[in-house]
Amino acid sequence: MGETVTSGRVLLVDDEQLIRAGLRAIVDSEPDLVVVGEAGDGAEVPGLVARLAPDVVLMDVRMPAVDGIRATTHLMSTVDKPPKVIVVTTFENDDYVYDALLAGASGFLLKRARPEEIVSAIRTVLAGESLLFPSAIRRLAATHSRGAGRDGLAAAGLTERERDVLRLMAGGLSNVEIAGELFLGVQTVKTHVGNVLAKLGARDRTQAVIRAYESGFVTPTG
Missing domain, CATH: 1.10.10.10 (Winged helix-like DNA-binding domain superfamily/Winged helix DNA-binding domain)
Structure with missing residues (x-):
């Protein structure tokens, strides 16, 4: 008998439907991951998290109404056991990324990331035993060091x-x-x-x- 595969539950949050569709195809192709829902803005995140209980949220950092920073801050301050948040951004040196990390995000992904990098990132934050893209996080932290x-x-x-x-x-x-x-x-x-x-x-x-x-x-x- 084969081993039972426990799926990591993923919520996709991005205002571009094409981006969400691409991420869904990548995530759902993995036996240990499953997309449980999608949102087009950060304002939808609290209700979806309460209803769907995702383990990881892939969160666009820039959205028109409620951005990824505000959505992440809200999750971390109101949910007893919040999901891991990976912010998705175009530029890794964006101050928005650092603000999102301060808000409680576990790491970030670039929108140009390869499928295998996206899958690896999700598994990394699920395991919680290493940093997601440590060199980039160290550079951001060092740049903002007091x-x-x-x-x-x-x-x-x-x-x-x-x-x-x-x-x-x-x-x-x-x-x-x-x-x-x-x-x-x-x-x-x-x-x-x-x-x-x-x-x-x-x-x-x-x-x-x-x-x-x-x-x-x-x-x-x-």
């Missing part, structure tokens, strides 16, 4: 081991890769990552890395 100095996260009370884990998270390493670097078990790394997120008040790895850069704890060269 440069508060190396002790910028001192108030969070991170242990030395948790600081080590956060530095490696900021480098884009997965839990397995961090375990190899620090000679720890993967479950131990997961525990440290959980502690880091809790102490920083971060929803996920992306939020933690952004805070590490903004505080100056991690710098573009360090």
Whole structure:
């Protein structure tokens, strides 16, 4: 008997129907993913999320009525267990992208991304154990860094081991890769990552890395 495949439920939000159709074809072609709904504007997102319970929302960042940033902010502040949000944009250095990450998005996709990149991105945020496009997120975070100095996260009370884990998270390493670097078990790394997120008040790895850069704890060269 074959194994039961658990599908990741995906909601598509974009004001261009052609874009939604293309994304639906890509996502629905995968055995472990399924599109459960579509929206043409961010205003429709709260009702669809409540009704369809998606695991991931592919969210256009620029829409005419309610943009992806406002829609993401609303989700993160009103839903007990919000879905992962991947913002979809034309330009990776767009300030809208950084604002969306601050609002709670787990990462972003470029509209010119290849089908395999889109599928990989969805699976990455579903797994939650590595950053989505870490180098691009690091560049954005570094560009917006406030440069508060190396002790910028001192108030969070991170242990030395948790600081080590956060530095490696900021480098884009997965839990397995961090375990190899620090000679720890993967479950131990997961525990440290959980502690880091809790102490920083971060929803996920992306939020933690952004805070590490903004505080100056991690710098573009360090």
